[in-house]
Amino acid sequence: MAFAPRLELRQSQSLVMTPQLQQAIKLLQLNNLELTAYVEAELAENPLLERDERRPDDGAGRVEPTDTRPGADQGVLDGLAPRREAPVDVEHDNNHDEGSPGEAAPSPYAAPGASGRGGDGELPSLEETLAEGDTLRRHLERQIGLEFADPGQRLIALALLDGLDAAGYLRAEADQLAAQLGADPAQVAAVLARLKRLDPPGVFAADLAECLALQLAEKNRLDPAMEALLANLDLLARRDLSALRDICGVDEDDLAGMIAEIRRLDPKPGSDFAAAPAQTLIPDVLMRPAPDGGWLVELNPDTLPRVLVNNRYLARVSGSLKREDKAFLADRLATAQWLTRALDQRARTILKVATELVRRQDGFFAHGVSHLKPLTLRDIATAVELHESTVSRVTSNKYLMTPRGIFELKYFFTQAIAATNGAEAHSAEAVRHRIKGLIDAEPADAVLSDDALVALLKAEGIDIARRTVAKYREGLGLPSSVQRRREKKQRAASA
Template sequence: MALAPRLELRQGQSLVMTPQLQQAIKLLQLSNLELAEYVEQELERNPLLEAATGDPAERIGADEDHGEREPVVTSETSLSLSEDGPLPGRDGDLDTDYDNVYADESRSDAQNDAAAAQGPTSSDWQNVKSGSGGSGDGEFSFEATLTREATLAEHLTDQMNMALKTPGDRMIGAYLIDQVNEAGYITADLADVADRLGTEIEDVEAVLQVLQTFEPTGVCARNLKECLALQLAERNRLDPAMKIFLDHLELFAKRDFEQLMKLTGADREDIASMVDDIRLCNPKPGLAFGGEPMVPVVPDVFVRARADGSWAVEINSETLPRVLVNQQYYAEVSKLSGDASAKAYISECLNNANWLVKSLDQRARTILKVASEIVRQQDAFLVHGIQHLKPLNLKTIAEAISMHESTVSRVTANKYIATPRGIFEMKYFFTSAIASSEGGAAHSAEAVRHRIKELIDVERPDAVLSDDNIVDILKSQGVDIARRTVAKYREALNIPSSVQRRREKKAYA
């Protein structure tokens, strides 16, 4: 077969994602913290973008008068709907304004601006002079410099500097302290530590023994058994029987006290005393010290009940970054710049800035649209509780609001919704369906898990429910479920088996 050049015409279809479309999709699945970080990076990169501050209504009015910037108006939006009312914007066009969408009026800062214009008052100067310590004598307060609690590593390091004298021991001790996790346990293997530091394992073990004498008692242990042993030894409760008990903690977890009595040679009263001593110990002594601050969950959407029985769904404006496009700066730079590359650069910055504003607007509207439909679908849950949570999937929401399932999946990822029943991740409302034994509506898997937990919580010590008993009860209530499914849900709830629960209830009867 001869090879020769030739021309061919082919027609086909393909999906091409522009960089702007990729950016919009990326913004859609970001959490509020990730979105704020992304916008900060764009503000540093793009000279035409500015962070909007102050009252939104005043800012919009000022921008219209001077024609300097384009305001972002989607940072405060809300939507009111009832269970039977139509969902606005079902055509899927994100650029179309919703019906019943109104701007959230913010409080005016006129009083603050007037106070700032008058300058500091005598009371202000007095507060500055007195400082945050509250002494009023003008002296520096060291307490004002405290911003956080001491961490576990800092606490151990202070004790190590007092207990260890030689530089070699301090180097080993510092390395071991770096290997202590937040619970207070050593996570590294001592042989690996000795090999990495180029020393003998006996030296590492000697330093570890010193570290295990530090406060809080039980810190720097290598496992739970060693942690409990250190605390029991301090209270003079680490006798031979207790050592055997600690060697078989798995039997204690199973509440197999009969086997523990055989191994330790103790009677039931002594075993109960050992259990009480162990319960006085702290299995995670390191958690008593300050660590990384906990970041609270900030909801992206608020849902509140109205007097007429409907639900008001509102975007949390505090989680939405407010950015403006400085059109005046763009006009000035375009006039003064004669370089073609500079004009191309500033034009690209303008396009990127406008697209970012549009993407943020679309993101807010899409989240509001999806959240509104979720509230519509799960109205019974909001009114009556978890027993009335309906089975729901992404396809149902996507079809109701004329969007693709992947878009709904991105919207519900890492987003939280505040309801009268608490703050939930949007993914929480999507649960699989369990068929009804009576041919009626299907039951939500989450509601069934909650029902299983309720049944086990109220069971009597002399009538512990097995998985088969739970299946029979649920079927009598109209839930068609298999025994293995009950076992899977029970294990997911960290509920032990009926045998272990029976042992535990007998032990504490």
């Protein structure tokens, strides 16, 4: 076999991910608040970018709401494609050569006082007037300062405090912490033992049994029988009282007294202290009933960043610049034009996907979770003529405000459960909701087993296996039929 050099011409196709394409994909994944932070950074770096502070009701950079009635918004949806025929530098919504006329008007969805900044005689918002309560960390820091005079021990104590969760449990491993600090494990264990004596009783415990034991020791009630009970909390959770009596060596009355004493303890000793302020969930997409039926879907104007290219500034400074400065401005101009175009395309893509989602799940918004339909990314991608990965990015970490509350867009994608009679498939979320409803309504003398649930669901036209019912029940945090029967009997006996 002879080897010789030769020339060959081959043709192939490949996708080249340009930096701008990668950045556009990144923008699509961000929610409105994350996008605002990104735009603020661009505004600080690019002199040709300016925040668009025109009123949303003037049509400045605003994507019109779409109607979800069949055929009502076909023209709008057709108009959501990128406008390639118009050059970027002549799009009036994204370019600006005059002064900004005013501040954006508050959205009808915004809470009263949400846009107030305390100036011009405006009152501060309610959140700004709330007094900050004492947190668990500050409460323990004060005690640590009094308990530990040695700086080395105080450093170890504060490091252990960093591993405390909101309920007061220590989630950090003492051995790992000793290795990180370069301290003797015995010294860390000694500091931890002293921390477990701080107020409130039960803090710095590793698990529930230790937390309860610390509180009982504080009350001088930690006897051998109680220790045996704490070592077998799983039997108490299953209401297996006969096994607990044998293990603890007590009679029925003593065991009932021990259980009552445990119930008076606090399983989360840190929960009585002020927690960090909860972050308000800000929706990216809004929907409301249309006056003549259907739903109107629009982007949240309060969180949607709007920018424009300041051509007036560009014309003023470009005449007397050096060559390298002109090159810099040309690069900044290209970046500004790309950003305005990318923001517009992102907004239209999100609105396009959200509108189709609302149209597909109309039954959920009108009647509740029992009417949620099975839906996949491919269904939406096919309907709006996008790739599945694009739909996945659009629906990730973005929220829709509906008359039934705020939901993540991913919530509306559920698996399909087949119907017994060949009818339309059922949503897995709707089936879970039905299982919970059946268990909540079961009488004390007729607790439903998983097999009984399967029979009831099949009678309603839902073809489901027993293991699927068990998986959904466990996912809902509902105990087995044996445990539910024990709990109901115990409640009936104590009533």
